[in-house]
Amino acid sequence: MSAHPGAHGATCCVGLAIETIALGHTYGRSGAPVLCDVNLGLEFGRITALWGPSGSGKSTLLSLLGLLMAPTAGSVTVAGHSAWTSPRATRRMRSSLFAWVLQNSACLEARTAVDNVAMGVLAEGASRPDAVQKATAALQTVGLAERARSRAVDLSGGELQRMTVARALTQNKPIVLADEPTGQLDASSSATVADAFRELARAGRCVVVATHDYTVADRCDLVVAVGTKPVKT
Ligand SMILES: Nc1ncnc2c1ncn2[C@@H]1O[C@H](COP(=O)(O)OP(=O)(O)OP(=O)(O)O)[C@@H](O)[C@H]1O
Numbered sequence: 001m002s003a004h005p006g007a008h009g010a011t012c013c014v015g016l017a018i019e020t021i022a023l024g025h026t027y028g029r030s031g032a033p034v035l036c037d038v039n040l041g042l043e044f045g046r047i048t049a050l051w052g053p054s055g056s057g058k059s060t061l062l063s064l065l066g067l068l069m070a071p072t073a074g075s076v077t078v079a080g081h082s083a084w085t086s087p088r089a090t091r092r093m094r095s096s097l098f099a100w101v102l103q104n105s106a107c108l109e110a111r112t113a114v115d116n117v118a119m120g121v122l123a124e125g126a127s128r129p130d131a132v133q134k135a136t137a138a139l140q141t142v143g144l145a146e147r148a149r150s151r152a153v154d155l156s157g158g159e160l161q162r163m164t165v166a167r168a169l170t171q172n173k174p175i176v177l178a179d180e181p182t183g184q185l186d187a188s189s190s191a192t193v194a195d196a197f198r199e200l201a202r203a204g205r206c207v208v209v210a211t212h213d214y215t216v217a218d219r220c221d222l223v224v225a226v227g228t229k230p231v232k233t
């Protein structure tokens with residue numbers, strides 16, 4: 001694995017972004033496994049869809065890949081580092097490696113869309129003008145240029161979802177994990193978001209998307225069927 005600056009200035013890597021070996025997860029002590037024997041090799045520069053019906057384990061798998069939750073079986077390696085070796089190492093991996101697009105991502109409702117997106121860039125040490133410029137460009141990419149100055153509280157569900165995608169686009173993280181990022185979008189907006197993810201992958205990121213949306217899956221390099229059957233890529 002080697003690191004190089006990507007097209008958007010992000011540090012991107014070459015090779016395997018995430019590897020899982022015999023990964024499995026069971027909630028509670030006596031429940032049935034949600035996932036078992038998942039063996040994935042997800043590369044930088046590619047988009048993977050996690051595909052399956054409601055309840056099949058897509059969000060669970062995404063949480064395991066992004067180190068939000070420890071697996072009950074098997075192992076996860078991210079950017080060449082074994083996960084869960086210590087709490088400190090895990091926190092560092094979480095904050096340095098992943099940008100998230102979650103269904104109910106927190107935002108500052110009274111602030112504008114551009115402020116909400118710029119916050120993440122400011123947190124990475126950019127100047128205010130740089131952060132606003134990046135945020136404005138990302139909002140344009142997801143088709144929200146005209147709503148940039150609207151307060152988050154005044155945005156529709158789909159517009160908020162695209163604002164969350166714009167926030168992930170601006171973050172300088174090598175791996176982007178998205179959970180149903182187009183769940184509230186029409187076909188045209190879904191295609192816009194999927195194209196933005198494609199561009200991230202082209203710039204060297206590893207993008208993993210849990211989705212039910214054919215528009216998104218069609219643009220992915222790999223579609224992983226999630227469920228209780230073993231998975232190998
Ligand atoms: N915290 C939890 N405790 C117990 N069971 C859980 C928990 N989270 C999820 N589950 C169960 O694990 C299974 C997989 O859930 P998950 O949310 O991963 O599915 P999903 O494929 O993302 O579904 P959807 O498409 O509806 O979002 C479901 O049966 C769910 O009820």
Ligand SMILES: [Mg+2]
Pocket residue numbers: 058059060179210
């Ligand atoms: Mg889910």
